[in-house]
Structure formats: structure tokens, C-alpha cells
Amino acid sequence: MSFLPTSLKIPTANQQTNPKMDSTRKKTALAAIILSISVPLMGQTDDLPYDSGSTGADGALDVPRTFPELYEFGYAYDRSNDQIVVFGGRRISGNQTRLQTLLYDGTEWVDPDPATFVSARRNMDLVYDRANENVVMFGGLRADSVRLDETWIWDGTDWTQANPANSPSPRYDYHMFWDGANSRVLLYGGDTAEGFVNELWAWDGTNWTELTLTNGPGNASRELDHADIVYDEANNRAILYNEWQLQTWSLDTTTLTWSEIDTSANPNIGWGIQLAYDASRGEIVMAGGANVGGTWVFDNNDWEQQSPESNYRWSYSYGMIYNPDDGLVYRFYGRENTNFSYQETYTWDGTTWDFVVGRHYTIDMAEKADGIWNYTSISVPSSVDVFFTKNEANTPVRWLATDFVEIHGNVIVDGQDAFDNDQSGATAAGGPGGFDGGIGGVRFDVSGSYAGTPGQGPGGGAVPTDPDQDGNGGTYNGTYGNRLIQPLIGGSGGSGATSADTSSGGNGGGGGGAILIASSRDVTINGGVYARGGDGWRQATGSWNGEYGGGGSGGAIRIVADRINGNGTINANGGDSRSDGGVGRIRLEAYYRPIVPNASPTPSATAPTETSGEALDAMLWIANVAGQAVGNNPTGSLITPDVVFTEAGSVTISVDSENIPTGTPVELRITTSGETIELPGDGQADVTTAADGTASFTATVPAGVGTVQAFAEFTVGN
Numbered sequence: 001m002s003f004l005p006t007s008l009k010i011p012t013a014n015q016q017t018n019p020k021m022d023s024t025r026k027k028t029a030l031a032a033i034i035l036s037i038s039v040p041l042m043g044q045t046d047d048l049p050y051d052s053g054s055t056g057a058d059g060a061l062d063v064p065r066t067f068p069e070l071y072e073f074g075y076a077y078d079r080s081n082d083q084i085v086v087f088g089g090r091r092i093s094g095n096q097t098r099l100q101t102l103l104y105d106g107t108e109w110v111d112p113d114p115a116t117f118v119s120a121r122r123n124m125d126l127v128y129d130r131a132n133e134n135v136v137m138f139g140g141l142r143a144d145s146v147r148l149d150e151t152w153i154w155d156g157t158d159w160t161q162a163n164p165a166n167s168p169s170p171r172y173d174y175h176m177f178w179d180g181a182n183s184r185v186l187l188y189g190g191d192t193a194e195g196f197v198n199e200l201w202a203w204d205g206t207n208w209t210e211l212t213l214t215n216g217p218g219n220a221s222r223e224l225d226h227a228d229i230v231y232d233e234a235n236n237r238a239i240l241y242n243e244w245q246l247q248t249w250s251l252d253t254t255t256l257t258w259s260e261i262d263t264s265a266n267p268n269i270g271w272g273i274q275l276a277y278d279a280s281r282g283e284i285v286m287a288g289g290a291n292v293g294g295t296w297v298f299d300n301n302d303w304e305q306q307s308p309e310s311n312y313r314w315s316y317s318y319g320m321i322y323n324p325d326d327g328l329v330y331r332f333y334g335r336e337n338t339n340f341s342y343q344e345t346y347t348w349d350g351t352t353w354d355f356v357v358g359r360h361y362t363i364d365m366a367e368k369a370d371g372i373w374n375y376t377s378i379s380v381p382s383s384v385d386v387f388f389t390k391n392e393a394n395t396p397v398r399w400l401a402t403d404f405v406e407i408h409g410n411v412i413v414d415g416q417d418a419f420d421n422d423q424s425g426a427t428a429a430g431g432p433g434g435f436d437g438g439i440g441g442v443r444f445d446v447s448g449s450y451a452g453t454p455g456q457g458p459g460g461g462a463v464p465t466d467p468d469q470d471g472n473g474g475t476y477n478g479t480y481g482n483r484l485i486q487p488l489i490g491g492s493g494g495s496g497a498t499s500a501d502t503s504s505g506g507n508g509g510g511g512g513g514a515i516l517i518a519s520s521r522d523v524t525i526n527g528g529v530y531a532r533g534g535d536g537w538r539q540a541t542g543s544w545n546g547e548y549g550g551g552g553s554g555g556a557i558r559i560v561a562d563r564i565n566g567n568g569t570i571n572a573n574g575g576d577s578r579s580d581g582g583v584g585r586i587r588l589e590a591y592y593r594p595i596v597p598n599a600s601p602t603p604s605a606t607a608p609t610e611t612s613g614e615a616l617d618a619m620l621w622i623a624n625v626a627g628q629a630v631g632n633n634p635t636g637s638l639i640t641p642d643v644v645f646t647e648a649g650s651v652t653i654s655v656d657s658e659n660i661p662t663g664t665p666v667e668l669r670i671t672t673s674g675e676t677i678e679l680p681g682d683g684q685a686d687v688t689t690a691a692d693g694t695a696s697f698t699a700t701v702p703a704g705v706g707t708v709q710a711f712a713e714f715t716v717g718n
Contacts, residue, residue, distance in 0.1 A: 048562035048591055050608040052518035054400035055374040061399075063409070064108035064357045065381040066343045070098065070334040071317030074140070076126035080133045081156035082106075082325045084332070087137060088121045089317075092334065097122050097143035101159070104332070104345070106325075108357060108381075116159045118152060123172035123191075126154075131183050132205040138187060141172040147193065148172075151208070164207045168199065175229040179253045181236040186211075186253065188229060188238075200256065217242075217249040217258045230275040234282045239298060241286060243273045248303070265303040269294040274320040280327040281350045287320055287331055295353070309352045330356075343383055364389045365432060371395030377403040378517075382527060384409035388432050388513070396433030396488045396514035396556070405523040405561070407568065412530045413513030415491060415552040415575065418537030421504045427456075427493070428534050431513020434490025434555050435460060438471065440505030440539055440547075441498045449673035452496025452549070453707050455508045459582065460709065461495035461550040463671050471495040471508050471536060473574060474553035475582035483604040485558040485587045490514040491574070494536050494550025494581055506548045509534030509575035512555025512584050519561040525568035525595055531555030531584055536577030551575030554584025554601070560608050563592040570599040619658040620666070620712050623694070626651040648702045655710045657693040664688060664714040666695040672706035 073089025084104040090097050099120035102109050124140030135154035142148055147170035151162040168174075174190030185203040189196065198216040202209050217240060227242040229251075238251040246266040250259045267273075269288035275298075276285050284298040295306040318333030329348040344358035361384050365371055369391055378401050380386055386409065388397055397413060399405070413431035421440040428437040435457030441450050444467070452471060455461035461472035474492035481489055491511030499505045512531035517523055533552030554572035570588075574581025586603035588595070593605055622630050655666055665686040670677040679697050680687055687695050689712070 047521060050520060050560065050562050050591075052400045052402065052520045052560065054376075054402045054518070054520065056376040056402045057374045058376075060376045061373070061378045063361050063380045063384055063386060065110060066357050066359050066384055067104075067109050067332045067334050067345055068100070068102070068383055069343055072122040073098075073317075073319065074124045074126040074137055075319040075321060075332075076128050076135050077321045077323055078135050078154065078156060079128055079130065079324065083156075084319070084321060084323070084330060085126060085135050085154055086319065087118070087126060087154075088124065088140060089334075090122050096120075097141075101154075104330070109345075112157070114158045116161075118159050118161075119148075121148060124148075125174060125176040125187075127176040127178055127185050129185050129203070129205060130178055136176070136185055136203060138168065138176065138203075139171050139174065139190070146170075147191075151203075162206075166210075167208045168201045168210075169193070171197075175227075177229055177231045177238060179238070180231055180233050181253050186238070188240075188251075211256055214255070214257050217247070217260065226271055226273075228273060228275040228286075230277045230284055232284060233277055233279060239275065239284055241267075241273065241275060241298075243268070243271060248298070261301055263302050265296075265305070267294065267296045267303050267305070269296070272317050274318060274331075276320045276322050276329045278322055278329050278348070278350065279324060280322075285320070285329050285348060287318075295348070306351075308348075310355070311353055359383060360385055360387060362387045362389055365391035365395070365397070369393060369395075370398075371432065372398040373400065375399065375401045377401055378405040378407070378519075380407045380409040380411060380527065382408040386411045388413060390429070390432045394430075394433060396490060396516065398488070398516045399518070400516075401519045401521075403519070404521045405517060405519045407517075407523070407525045407529065407566075408527045410528040410530060411515065411517075413490075413515050413555060414530055414532045415493070415510030415512045415534035415555070417534040417575070418494075418507035418509045418549050420537065421496070421507050421539045423504075428507055428510040428537075428552070430457070430490055430493060430510040430534075430552065431531060431555055432490065433488065433514035434511035434531075434552070435474070435492045437474075437493035437508030437510045437534060437536070437549060437552055438463065438496040440471070440496035440507050440537070440549055441467075443499050443504045444501045447499070449704060450498045450500075451671065451673040451706070452498055452505050452508075454495045454669065454671050454709065455493030455511070455550060455552070456709075457490070457492030457511050457553075458711060459492035459553055461493065461508055461579070461581075462669070462676055463495045464498050465675050467498050468500040468505075468547060469498045470547045470578045471497040471506065471550035473536070473550035473577060473579040473581040474508070474511050474533060476553040476574070476584050481556065481585055483585070483587065484609065485514075485516075485556045485585050488514045488516050488556055488558060490531070491533050491553035491555040491572075491581065491584050493552050494533070494575065494577060494579065496549045497536075497539070497547035504539045506537040506539040508549035509536050509552035509577065509581060511552040511581070512572055512574075514556040514558075516558045516560070518559070521561065522563040522565060523559055523561040523590070525559075525564070525566040525570065528569040528571065529557055529559070530569075531557050531572040533573070533575035533581035533584070535575040536579065548578045550579040551577035551581035553581040556585045556587075558587045558589070560589040562590060562608075564588050564590040564595050565592075566595050568595065568598060570595070570603070573600055618660050618712075620660060620710055621656055622708055622710055623654040623656040625653050625708065646703060648700070650698055650700050653697045653699060653708060655695045655697070657689055657695075657712065660689055660693065660712055661714055662689055662691050662693075664712050667711045668697050668699070669709045669711070670699055670701060670706055671709075672702050673704050674702060677701070
């Protein structure tokens with residue numbers, strides 16, 4: 001075996017000249033023991049010697065499967081099996097018509113994989129037949145644009161095609177609903193080969209029968225993809241609302257007579273509205289469609305707009321259905337508009353829309369102060385992106401598993417893209433274990449300074465010294481860390497740009513975070529694992545475009561297992577800007593790892609190594625400046641600074657540390673409005689940590705404001 005040394009720079013966070021920084025904790029490594037073992041053939045599933053160290057105490061992580069990127073699908077609530085049933089529709093990407101059956105079981109969306117093949121279709125309706133206790137589907141538009149006239153029955157497990165003697169003509173964009181007054185399924189309207197029709201058909205479980213309407217709602221019967229119909233159980237009638245005509249109609253399902261209802265409000269809330277009868281509250285709920293959104297309730301023959309405490313994303317093609325099992329209205333969709341996919345499910349309780357499950361799944365790291373989870377297994381389904389809310393210590397993410405890890409969606413610890421320099425002092429956050437970007441200089445006529453702030457972290461981008469200059473990207477390779485990614489450490493932030501006389505500079509992007517995924521069995525990645533740096537921001541004021549902040553550097557991804565399989569993506573690249581962030585590091589450790597070609601940047605790769613030394617904390621912080629103790633949580637604002645030096649002169653800056661070896665060289669970077677001061681300077685002796693962990697610097701600073709950062713780099717191991 002061989003012992004490989006590790007080096008690491010330990011930074012402070014960005015400081016004002018008097019700031020107290022929150023202690024920045026970074027873990028050092030002792031040594032890595034490289035094991036040697038023969039590589040198994042592809043497809044073997046035997047348990048190899050690597051042990052992730054997981055205790056399994058946190059159980060299995062099974063991220064809920066969300067609604068797929070679908071629109072123009074059919075749906076119904078299956079009362080016999082207490083589940084929402086969805087069929088068909090189109091995918092947003094590729095615009096493919098689908099033949100998938102989906103069920104919502106109260107927790108996640110699943111594919112039951114029925115045995116019977118049903119051809120792909122869209123723009124059709126499903127309804128629960130209470131008399132026959134099954135779900136009915138009719139017609140629709142096939143992938144080759146052929147209208148269909150098939151009748152299918154869902155029994156909770158499989159589809160069966162019915163063979164009625166009579167049937168409506170082939171059509172799509174019709175509506176079906178349960179007629180409670182007469183205990184039957186009704187089908188209204190539709191786009192046929194002859195155009196839109198004002199027809200009403202009844203299904204008795206065996207056959208279709210056309211019913212004769214005494215009148216019709218005129219144009220409200222047309223373009224039913226802009227309308228919806230729902231049965232009003234409290235009043236034994238069907239209610240139709242047409243968004244194009246802004247009309248509300250009532251159908252007496254016994255006399256088969258339409259009547260327009262004169263309402264004081266006529267909601268205009270976008271193409272593709274949907275209705276659901278909320279039996280718990282005895283009212284009809286309408287949710288908005290494309291570009292508008294909003295929630296309305298129909299009661300006492302009028303529409304009343306609601307003001308929910310929370311809201312959903314608008315969408316023009318979604319499902320909305322009442323669930324009698326829990327008394328909630330469910331709204332689910334896979335498409336926001338033509339270009340975006342959010343794939344979310346919400347519930348309505350009469351007051352509030354509550355998020356249930358969606359593409360974005362966030363894990364709060366506050367429950368793990370050290371960032372370590374001890375799982376039995378990990379499963380991230382396709383179409384789900386896993387994000388993290390950082391803990392107080394800003395630790396990296398460490399997922400340990402005793403069993404298999406399968407990532408078919410995406411696991412993301414990216415740094416935040418920079419945003420508008422609004423003079424609030426807010427920075428683009430680094431990912432978990434990564435560091436924030438700097439702030440652009442505030443316009444000189446407001447702040448009296450051109451300077452921005454540097455990026456945070458060991459490789460944080462330095463601020464330019466001249467006005468009207470792009471910020472510098474965070475750098476990673478060659479700055480700190482090593483190919484073993486021990487310690488596990490995230491990327492550094494890009495610096496802010498300097499300002500001009502009347503325009504502010506752009507903010508820097510946050511550094512990518514750091515993540516370890518370790519399995520005692522196999523890790524399969526068919527989705528992606530990302531630790532990318534955030535993009536720098538270009539500040540724009542009026543007709544003048546300011547300069548870009550620097551991009552954040554990529555973070556660190558380390559995966560250790562018996563085997564690393566899949567065709568997914570692993571990415572730790574830096575953020576974009578005129579000064580891009582440096583690339584991060586990727587390390588793959590397994591006895592079999594064919595996923596290496598899909599990683600960027602190129603990873604280091606070996607058999608598994610021992611991850612010793614991860615428990616040693618190293619801290620470095622600014623203790624006082626000019627005799628003033630540094631307080632917690634500096635603002636980082638150059639408009640309302642923590643300390644202002646009223647005159648130029650010599651000041652003493654004291655640094656303190658923990659778990660850093662005595663005699664370790666310490667460096668300071670002081671960023672002022674006109675220059676960057678690096679200490680010790682050229683030709684000056686090293687400043688090293690004393691036995692009590694302290695180090696002291698004397699610096700000559702100009703009057704004004706600035707930031708102070710401290711760095712220490714040391715090697716641990718033999």
C-alpha cells in the first residue's frame with residue numbers, strides 16, 4: 001500500500017475590514033490507502049469488498065416519482081381503487097404521443113405496466129362509471145392524427161376494450177362526466193371529421209346511446225379544449241364554462257336542456273381551464289390556464305375569485321380531480337407552457353394550494369449537522385431533480401449506502417447563478433460545501449468606490465483594481481484539493497466586477513458544492529450528478545451595460561462503490577462569464593466504472609480507496625482588526641460597511657485557527673477600493689501559526705472600506 005499526501009487551503013469567508021466571519025470549516029485528510037483487486041466482468045452482481053461505512057440508520061431514500069412531462073392526457077379518479085388514473089397525452093420533449101398508464105397512490109406517480117396494449121392517443125377523456133365501478137375511456141387523437149372511436153375499460157389493473165353495438169363517431173376534444181341524477185356516463189361534443197358537434201351520448205356499461213338535446217349552448221359547444229364540464233352534485237346538473245366565450249352554461253341532464261347562467265363575474269384566466277366538483281365544500285373549483293392562472297369557485301350561480309395563501313404554476317394542459325378519499329382537489333401537470341416542464345402535483349383544501357410532489361425535491365441538510373446520511377439504499381427516479389438546503393456549517397453532502405444506489409433523475413449541488421446587483425449585499429450562494437460569489441462594485445456616484453468584493457473560498461476570484469472591469473472567476477484546479485478529493489471541498493465564488501461612474505458592476509457566481517456518494521454495492525447513474533459553478537451576472541442600467549462578475553468554480557463529486565454503472569452525466573464544470581469559473585474535480589472509485597467517458601472534467605479513477613481523515617475539522621478566521629474584535633455575520637456591503645477607516649495607516653490584523661498544525665504559513669488578501677494587497681508580500685518572511693493557533697499581520701491600508709480574507713495551506717500524511 002502507499003500513502004498519498006493531501007494539501008488544502010483553508011479560507012475565511014469574505015470580510016469587511018472589521019467583520020467577524022462565521023467559522024469556515026473544512027475537513028482535511030490523513031491518507032488514502034489504495035487497494036488492489038481484479039476487475040469483475042460486466043453484469044456480475046456479487047458483493048465486492050468495498051464497505052461504504054453506512055450504518056443504515058436513516059433507512060432507504062426513495063425519492064417520490066413525480067408526474068411526467070405530459071400534456072393533453074386523459075384522467076379520472078378511480079373510486080373502486082382509490083387512485084387517480086391517467087392515460088396517454090404528449091411529451092413536451094419530442095412532442096411524442098404516449099400510451100403510458102399512470103396511477104397516483106397518494107404518495108407518488110407510478111406506472112402499473114398493464115398487460116394489454118392500448119394505442120397511443122391524446123385529447124381524450126376518462127370518467128369513473130359509478131354504476132359499473134370502473135373507468136371508461138373513449139376515442140382521442142392517435143399519433144398519426146387519426147380520430148378514434150374505441151371504448152376502453154380500466155379495472156384497476158388492466159385495460160379491456162369494449163365492443164358496443166352503437167358508438168359516437170371518432171372524435172377528440174370532447175368531455176365526459178358522471179350524470180348523478182340518472183346514474184350514467186355522459187359524453188358531450190367533440191372535434192369530428194365533420195367539425196365540432198353539439199351531441200350528447202350516454203354510456204350504460206355496455207352500449208352508447210345518443211340523446212336528443214332540445215337546444216344547445218351555441219359557440220360554447222365549440223373548441224372544448226378551451227372549456228370544461230363538471231357535474232354539480234348539489235344541484236343535479238352539469239356546468240360548462242367556456243374560457244373563449246366567457247360563458248357559463250347549465251345542462252339539466254334529465255330534460256336535456258341547456259340554460260345560460262348570467263353571472264356577475266366571468267373569469268378570464270387563460271386557455272385550458274379545468275373544473276372539479278369539490279364535494280367536501282359543495283362547490284365547483286376552476287383553476288387558470290395558460291399565461292394567467294388564478295383560482296375561482298362557482299357557488300350560488302356565481303363565480304368568486306379566491307386568494308389562496310399559496311399558488312400553483314400556471315399551465316394550459318393539466319388534470320384536476322376531486323379525491324373523495326381525503327376530500328381534496330388534486331391538480332397535476334407536466335407542462336407549464338410550450339418551453340417549460342415543471343411536473344408538479346398540488347392539492348386544494350378550499351383555502352390553499354399545497355405542493356405535494358414535483359420535479360424539484362429538496363432535502364434540508366439542517367437535520368444533518370455533519371452532512372452525512374447513513375442509508376440502506378438510494379433511489380432517485382427519472383424526471384426528478386434533487387436539491388439541498390445547506391446546513392449551518394455548510395458541509396458537503398455525504399450519502400452513504402449499504403445497498404444499491406440508483407440515480408435515474410438528477411442530483412444537483414450547483415452553485416447559484418449570480419443575480420442583479422441590487423445593493424442589498426446579497427451574494428450568489430455556493431452549493432453545499434461550496435463558497436459564495438462576490439458582489440459587484442456599486443456605481444461610484446452612489447458609493448464613492450469602484451471596488452466590488454472578491455469571491456469566497458480558497459480560490460475565490462480577486463477583484464480587479466481598475467474601474468469598469470470584469471470580475472475574475474473562481475479557480476479550482478491548481479489552487480487547492482487533490483485528485484483523491486480528500487478532503488471533500490466545494491468550489492470557490494467568482495468576484496464581482498468593478499463599477500463605473502454611473503453604473504454598477506455585475507455579481508460573481510457561487511462555487512459548485514461537493515458531494516460524496518458511497519455504496520457497499522453498486523452505483524448506477526442514468527440521470528446526472530452535478531456540482532457546477534454559478535454563472536456571473538452582467539449588470540445593466542439603462543442603456544449602459546455593465547461588466548460581468550466572474551463565474552464560480554466547479555465543485556467536487558466523488559463516487560465510491562463496487563461498480564459504477566450507467567449512461568448518465570457527471571459534471572463539475574465552472575460557471576459561464578467573460579471570466580469563467582475553473583473546473584472542479586471528479587473522482588470515480590470502483591472495480592468497474594464504464595461511466596468515466598460521460599464525466600466532465602475528466603475524472604481521476606481507481607479502485608476504491610479508504611476515506612480516512614474525514615473527521616478532522618480545520619478552522620481559520622479573522623479574530624480582530626485594528627484592535628477591534630471581529631463580530632459575527634458581516635454584511636459584506638460596501639454601501640453600509642461594518643467598519644470604515646477614516647484615514648490611511650498601519651493596522652494589525654490577527655488570525656486564529658483550530659486543528660491547523662503549528663508553523664503553517666498563513667496568507668492575507670485585503671481588497672480595497674483601489675488595490676489588492678497580498679500579505680506577506682514579495683520578499684517578506686512567512687507568517688506562520690503559533691502554538692496557540694494564532695498569526696498576526698501588519699498592513700498599511702488606505703482610508704475607506706474593503707474586505708479581508710485569510711488562507712492556510714498545509715499537508716497532512718506521510
